[in-house]
Amino acid sequence: MTVYVYVDNSNVWIEGMRISAVRKGMAASLHEAMNLRITDQTWTYDFGKLYELICPEGQQIGRSSLFGSRPPANDSIWELARAEGFEVFLFDRNAANREKQVDVGISTQIMEDSFLHMKPGDQLLLVSGDRDYLPTIESLAKRGFPTRVAFWEHATGNELKKAPIDFIPLDPAFEFITKK
Structure with missing residues (x-):
């Protein structure tokens, strides 16, 4: 079995910042952090640790992709992802500085890979919790x-x-993937 991995960087980072905000007492709960848009802007994650968590040694990995908005020039996560064998797909933000094209880009690549590369028994690993992916997942199923x-x-x-x-919560690994 080969696993095809797709990571939505922005979603991992933003929601991790919410968890960090609650842990640091900046918000009373995740519900409050979400509703009031409270995040710990100092939190970031270690992509290598995330990769180690989701792609354990010995697992046959097919195409692996990291998607997100175009980062500042000094953001090293993209080079680290490339070093781990991930293809990196970056999209420009719109005029209102909102992320665009990422979810559709991921879904499109998943469907393309399912027809061009995946074989019976292969598996999709999606690192995102957005319900927008449900039609793609249902089609694959x-x-x-x-x-x-x-x-x-x-x-x-x-x-x-x-x-x-098969859902795997990242929460128990929060400290493990937090960049030190």
């Missing part, structure tokens, strides 16, 4: 490609936590 979703518990749509999807 109909064709016999199972999906694992690894993401923050509070930010994962309930539909992505139910069988046949």
Whole structure:
């Protein structure tokens, strides 16, 4: 079995900043942090640790992709991802500084890979909790490609936590993936 990995960098980072804000007492709960848009702007994650967590040694990895908005020039996560064998896909933000094209880019690549590269028994690993991916996941399931979703518990749509999807919460590994 080969695992195809797709990571939504912005979602991992933003929701991790919310968890950090709650842990540091900046918000009373994740609900409050989400509703009031409270984040710990100093928090970041170690991509190498995330990779180690989601792609353990010995697992056959197919195409691995990291998606996100164009970063500042000094952001090293993209080079680290490339060094780990990830393809990096960057998109410009719109005039209102909002992220665009990332979710559609991920879904499009997943579907393309499922037709061009995946073989029966291969599996999708999505690191994002957005329900927008549900139609893509359902389409893959109909064709016999199972999906694992690894993401923050509070930010994962309930539909992505139910069988046949295998949900893996990142929350227990918060300290492990936090950049020191």
